[in-house]
Amino acid sequence: MSAQIISAEESSNLTAIVILSMILTPIVGILFERFIQTKEQTSLENVRVAEGLSGKVLMIGFGRFGQVSSQLLLARGIDVSIIDNDIDMIQNAERFGFKIYYGDGSRLDILHASGADTAEAIVVCVDHKETTNKIVELVQHEFPMAKLLVRSYDREHALHLVKQNVDYMIRETFESAMLFGGAILEELGVDQSNIEEISQEIRELDKNVLELKLQQMMSMLVSACNIQDRVRLHL
Amino acid sequence: MSAQIISAEESSNLTAIVILSMILTPIVGILFERFIQTKEQTSLENVRVAEGLSGKVLMIGFGRFGQVSSQLLLARGIDVSIIDNDIDMIQNAERFGFKIYYGDGSRLDILHASGADTAEAIVVCVDHKETTNKIVELVQHEFPMAKLLVRSYDREHALHLVKQNVDYMIRETFESAMLFGGAILEELGVDQSNIEEISQEIRELDKNVLELKLQQMMSMLVSACNIQDRVRLHL
Known part of the structure; x- marks a missing residue:
């Protein structure tokens, strides 16, 4: 082997490292942008964290739905008292004169800080059904005295909420779709009285389907319990 | 240099290639799964492509909204005639006795194949406002004789559609949020007549806000045109 400042082995390693870093840098960059750096640093101006709130109604979520209902x-x-966990939305609402507090309504400490203990009604206007279900479970367990009204996503979600025994729920697109x-x-060219008649008919039909599905779910649940009971008895 | 089957240079290249392929294989796998192979191969059973349809009404989109309206x-x-571009949805609907045709309503050839030329009304029940806007533009340009009714996303989208002069539009969550x-x-404990009064008040207010915003948009547009005119006159 001839005398070299860098040996052949070192050189091959170096080559590998250089090529690797050339190829990996943009890939890491893309992955970083995609998974880590999801948005630019947001200013927290005008954003107040929920603390010591005491409204008669606690509204969780102030998107398209909550904005109208409120x-x-x-x-x-x-x-x-209105809380939301979208800072941009809170700042936008501020410009239109609304005071929305920052807080994640699926956390028990935030619910306490938002006045869930004393609210007469807790209304869930969140647009993700999984988050909604988490809040419903938490509220029913921790604040059973409050009336619980919930925005639902679709028929399946509506059924889940009825089964959970919430005080009121409505499918978020149902009423507009009916109109x-x-x-x-x-x-x-259909006349108005005929339209009203048809609408009423469809509402009845929809209600019956919901009730039927609920009964099916319940009877499946009962059968499952019976099987469990029988299994238990045989043990 | 000693005699070698593989030279030092070749060896270093090989090292680099081996290391690179070891590192890149899982990354390429991840990227492939993420960007290319978005879902498992879907069976096309029971899916018929829109062709030669001739309904009095052409409905584009059969999600939560279209399902109720239809x-x-x-x-x-x-x-x-109902078209949608979600194969899972089409197959699900089939199970409940609906015949939905496969087709992308934002494509002119699909609109022709779906009977847009002869439909009395074209109703857009799509859940992405960008796609909706594309369809609206296409329908107004190509099928101006059909009545055009559109599902809108929020107030901003509603304003856009009013400005586009569609025959009817409704915000998808507005009515449920009001109820x-x-x-x-x-x-x-508020009584029903009081609730109706308040609802009426909010509807009026909302309508006024929409009209005000529309006027603002229009006057901004007019000013912009005036400036253009003046610029033209001075040329």
């Missing part, structure tokens, strides 16, 4: 409460002069169907009929 | 049309015995607000008031 109007009716405010118009009636009801004291509502939309009526509007199509109107454009086709 | 009920009213079917109850009235109206001939509706939800009323239900909260009811739980707090």
Whole structure:
């Protein structure tokens, strides 16, 4: 072997390292942007964390849904505490004169800080059903005295919530979709009384389907319990 | 240099290649899964591509919204052609007795194949506002004789659609959110007539805000045109 400052072995390692770093740098960059650096640093101006709130109603979530529902409460002069965990949304709402507090409604400490202990009604207006279900479970366990009203995603979610015994739930797109169907009929020249009749019919049908599905779920649950009982008796 | 089957240079290249392939294989695997192979191979059983349809109404999108709206049309015995580009959804609907055709409603050839030329009304029930806007633009340009009714996402989207002069639009969560607000008031003991009064008030307010925003948009547009005119005159 000839005398070299860098040996052949070292050189091959170096080559590998250099090539690797050239190839990996952009990949790591892409992965970093994709998984870690999800958004630019957000300013926390005008954002107050939920603490010591005591509204008669606690509203969790102030997206498209909560923004509309809250109007009716405010118009009636009801004291509502509103929390959300989207900072951009809180800052936007601030510009329109709303005071929304920052907090994750699926955490027990935040619910306490938001006045869940004393609220007459807790209303869940969150747009992810998994988060909603987590909040429902938590509220029913920790604050059973509060009325619990919940925004639901679709029929399946609605069924889950009915089974959970919430005080009220509504499918978030159901009512607009019903009116939309009526509007199509109107454009086709169907008269208003006929549209109302059809709407009523569809509502009945929908209610029956919901009840039927609920009964099926319940009877499946009962059968499952019976089997469990029998298994237990045989042990 | 001693005689070798593989030279030092070749060896270093080989080392680099081996190490690279060892490191890159799982990364490429991850990237492939993430970006390319988004879902398992779907069976195309029971999926028919839209072709030669001729319903009185063409419905684009059969998610939560279209499923409910279409009920009213079917109850009235109206001939509706429904297309969607979600294969799972089409197969699920099939199980419940619905015939939904596969097709991307934002493509002109698919709209032709779906009977957009002869439909009295084209109703857009898609859940992405960008896709909705694309369909609206296409339909207004290519099928101006059809009534155009559109599901909108939020107030901003609603404004855009009003400006586009669609025949009807409704915000997808607005109506349920209004009823939800009323239900909260009811739980707090407010009587029904008062709730109706408040709801009416909020609807008026909301309508005024929409009109005000539309006027602002229009006057901004007019000013922009005036400036353009003046610029043109001075040229």
